[in-house]
Amino acid sequence: MNRTLVEKFMTHLPGTRILVVGDLMLDEYVWGRTDRISPEAPVQVVEVQREDLRLGGAGNVINNLVVLGCRVSVASVVGDDADGQVLRQMLSEKNIDDAGIVAVPGRTTSRKTRILASNQQMLRIDRESRTPVNDDQGRVLVDFVRDRIDQFQVILLSDYLKGVLSEEVLRGIIEIGREKGVPVLVDPKGNDYQKYRGATLLTPNRKEAQVASGIEIRSETDLVEAGRTLRQSLDLDALVLTRSEEGMSLFIRDGDEIHLPTEAKEVFDVTGAGDTVLSVLGAGLACGFSLEEAARLSNVAAGIVVGKVGTSTVSAEEIFETVGRSHRDSDLKIKTRDVLSVALEREREKGRRIVFTNGCFDLLHAGHVQYLQKARRLGDLLVLGLNSDQSVQRLKGPKRPLIGENERAHILAALDCIDYVCLFDEDTPLELIRAVKPDILVKGGDYSPEGVVGKEIVESYGGRVEIIEFVAGKSTTGLVEKILQQYREG
Numbered sequence: 001m002n003r004t005l006v007e008k009f010m011t012h013l014p015g016t017r018i019l020v021v022g023d024l025m026l027d028e029y030v031w032g033r034t035d036r037i038s039p040e041a042p043v044q045v046v047e048v049q050r051e052d053l054r055l056g057g058a059g060n061v062i063n064n065l066v067v068l069g070c071r072v073s074v075a076s077v078v079g080d081d082a083d084g085q086v087l088r089q090m091l092s093e094k095n096i097d098d099a100g101i102v103a104v105p106g107r108t109t110s111r112k113t114r115i116l117a118s119n120q121q122m123l124r125i126d127r128e129s130r131t132p133v134n135d136d137q138g139r140v141l142v143d144f145v146r147d148r149i150d151q152f153q154v155i156l157l158s159d160y161l162k163g164v165l166s167e168e169v170l171r172g173i174i175e176i177g178r179e180k181g182v183p184v185l186v187d188p189k190g191n192d193y194q195k196y197r198g199a200t201l202l203t204p205n206r207k208e209a210q211v212a213s214g215i216e217i218r219s220e221t222d223l224v225e226a227g228r229t230l231r232q233s234l235d236l237d238a239l240v241l242t243r244s245e246e247g248m249s250l251f252i253r254d255g256d257e258i259h260l261p262t263e264a265k266e267v268f269d270v271t272g273a274g275d276t277v278l279s280v281l282g283a284g285l286a287c288g289f290s291l292e293e294a295a296r297l298s299n300v301a302a303g304i305v306v307g308k309v310g311t312s313t314v315s316a317e318e319i320f321e322t323v324g325r326s327h328r329d330s331d332l333k334i335k336t337r338d339v340l341s342v343a344l345e346r347e348r349e350k351g352r353r354i355v356f357t358n359g360c361f362d363l364l365h366a367g368h369v370q371y372l373q374k375a376r377r378l379g380d381l382l383v384l385g386l387n388s389d390q391s392v393q394r395l396k397g398p399k400r401p402l403i404g405e406n407e408r409a410h411i412l413a414a415l416d417c418i419d420y421v422c423l424f425d426e427d428t429p430l431e432l433i434r435a436v437k438p439d440i441l442v443k444g445g446d447y448s449p450e451g452v453v454g455k456e457i458v459e460s461y462g463g464r465v466e467i468i469e470f471v472a473g474k475s476t477t478g479l480v481e482k483i484l485q486q487y488r489e490g
Contacts, residue, residue: 003334006323009297010316011288011338013069016286017151019102019286020065021075021141021173022058022158022187023166025110025128026083029054034117046117056112058158061187064279066094069314070286075100075144077133077164080131083109098143098211098288102137110162132166142172149180153286156278157186157199166193174198183237183285187278188212193234201238201291202230209241219266227251238291242277242302250295258292260299276314306337317342333413334421340383341435343420347381356438358385358429360392362401364411367470374468375442376417382413383420385429394427430452438463445469 078084081105110128122155156490161167177184183200193212213226231239231251239251247262280301284294301314392401433454441458
């Protein structure tokens with residue numbers, strides 16, 4: 001997993017359209033304290049202090065996708081009851097298209113109520129219907145998918161065995177996905193996986209794979225056999241077998257198994273990790289990534305979510321930061337233009353003053369370093385716009401740069417005075433300045449304020465231009481001439 005892949009992921013996420021089909025429910029949490037026994041019966045009395053209502057089941061998949069920044073639609077069956085209305089209101093507040101939800105009179109919308117006190121769960125109360133949807137209701141769901149299939153890049157099926165994903169519904173959606181070339185990913189449940197036959201990908205955990213395959217998993221060899229058996233017998237393009245603290249294994253049609261070790265530092269709670277894996281896998285495929293690339297992204301996300309307490313979500317920024325920590329510090333500072341814009345918005349919210357400068361910085365020397373240090377002291381963080389190799393060639397001739405753009409970027413990012421480095425291909429940094437929106441625009445002493453590119457833009461919103469004198473006698477051209485002279489004399 002590398003930083004560039006995650007940056008591409010973050011850039012493409014807003015354009016993704018994903019359909020979630022499955023069992024929607026409400027997760028209710030009631031927190032309180034208990035310090036006495038009821039006089040009515042030998043049970044503890046919980047004094048309620050706080051309550052929370054969340055989307056659960058397939059709704060947690062939706063939560064994950066929304067946090068990632070995807071555009072999400074949902075198809076499901078709920079009750080025509082008060083909880084059904086609450087659930088739809090919660091979806092509306094997240095700007096989720098719920099046109100595919102069927103409200104059925106007499107059906108109970110699933111709600112799981114958890115009573116927690118003294119740092120432990122005291123009781124869970126379930127209100128739900130588990131009756132499979134009838135033929136008419138199932139036909140409405142399948143027709144909805146068929147009518148709108150061209151709007152989606154991926155379909156995610158979240159099965160909690162509450163009756164929405166009947167065998168007929170599963171078969172219909174999987175056939176539509178195959179016909180239209182839209183991946184159908186399934187988080188499976190139950191003992192019989194034949195109902196998922198023909199799907200693009202399944203995401204069972206170790207226990208589920210063991211039950212579904214009939215192979216007791218006691219070793220790596222057993223796990224591989226179980227994964228291969230399920231993928232082949234169900235005619236899947238791929239199978240992702242999640243292994244908790246051991247990571248995950250990817251089984252691809254006509255390919256070798258790929259074992260991905262866990263990215264988690266500590267495991268606090270695996271609740272909802274399967275929803276996160278399904279969501280990130282789907283988002284990755286919707287962004288145009290390969291199965292392996294999407295699996296690697298989801299493995300990083302799973303490692304993050306199990307380090308949180310309770311059913312949680314993972315943002316693209318968290319994935320980026322986690323991947324960045326596995327590389328050199330300088331790697332963290334190098335951003336694409338789109339990713340940099342997002343990072344700087346967060347910096348502005350903290351009230352930080354942004355300084356911007358730019359240049360080729362070929363053969364870094366002491367004059368460069370002192371110039372950059374002075375620029376950094378003008379504000380709270382320094383963004384450096386770095387000319388790409390093609391841009392340098394157009395400005396300085398075909399023999400330049402002497403140092404390639406990636407090397408120059410990493411050398412500069414290693415300086416403490418620089419907070420972000422962003423490459424640009426244009427002859428001037430004008431478009432990058434528009435994206436950065438710096439408070440202070442800095443150029444070297446051989447410029448006049450009137451000749452600084454971007455001056456009008458920065459001053460239009462109250463920013464200013466600063467000119468910093470270069471250190472006398474220090475230049476890349478001078479350094480090149482000195483090197484050539486010494487080698488000629490030698």
